[in-house]
Amino acid sequence: MKKILVLSLLSLLFISCKSTSSAVNKTESRWENKYIVTNLIETATDNIGVRYKAGGTTKNGFDCSGLVFTTFDSQNIKLPRSSYEQSKIGKIIRLNDAQKGDLIFFKTNKSNQINHVGLITEVRSDEIKFVHSSTSKGVIISSTKEAYYQKSFTQINRIID
Numbered sequence: 001m002k003k004i005l006v007l008s009l010l011s012l013l014f015i016s017c018k019s020t021s022s023a024v025n026k027t028e029s030r031w032e033n034k035y036i037v038t039n040l041i042e043t044a045t046d047n048i049g050v051r052y053k054a055g056g057t058t059k060n061g062f063d064c065s066g067l068v069f070t071t072f073d074s075q076n077i078k079l080p081r082s083s084y085e086q087s088k089i090g091k092i093i094r095l096n097d098a099q100k101g102d103l104i105f106f107k108t109n110k111s112n113q114i115n116h117v118g119l120i121t122e123v124r125s126d127e128i129k130f131v132h133s134s135t136s137k138g139v140i141i142s143s144t145k146e147a148y149y150q151k152s153f154t155q156i157n158r159i160i161d
Contacts (some may be wrong), residue, residue: 033160036075037101040160044071044119044131044139051138062133064117068103071119077159083117090157098123098156104130104144106152114154118142 044067053061057070065083072079079086087105098104098120106116118132121141128144142149 036077037099037160039075040071040101040119041121041131043074044068045121045141047139048131048141049139050133052133052135056133062139064133067131067133067139068117068119072159079159084114086117087114087155087157090159091161093156093158095128095153095156098128099158101158101160103157103159104128105154105157106149107154108148108152116152120156 047059047062047067050059051061052063053066054063055066056062057066062070065081065086068083068086069079069081079089083105086103090103093099093102100120100123102120104118104120105114106118107114108116116132118130120128120130122129126145129141130144131139131141133139134142144150144153
């Protein structure tokens with residue numbers, strides 16, 4: 001009888017330990033994602049001032065999707081190479097739900113499809129700031145308050161949940 005009681009108590013102990021560890025994993029995952037987002041933003045903003053280069057993915061020059069592609073690759077996250085294909089990855093988020101680390105997409109120059117992408121670096125109640133590579137200024141931080149980006153904004157995608 002004692003053996004059965006001891007085995008029952010041990011079984012109960014192992015079951016309760018397992019449920020506790022899954023809660024810890026969720027917390028660890030949240031912290032890990034926050035760490036990844038911080039690293040993504042640091043990596044992208046370290047390239048501010050690098051010139052624009054069509055097809056570029058290095059410090060010799062970036063295009064917009066090349067900057068995002070290379071930035072995510074630095075964290076071993078594989079994304080497609082083009083902004084249009086990147087817009088198909090992750091979960092589309094409402095503008096009001098945007099967070100640091102989300103991707104922001106645009107249809108610029110009256111394009112019918114997404115052709116520009118940036119990485120969100122800051123979210124305020126009335127403004128989103130994002131790092132991207134512009135054809136005229138290279139890698140810079142811009143804002144959704146700028147008329148050009150207000151008119152061409154298309155969607156926001158969350159890659160890191």
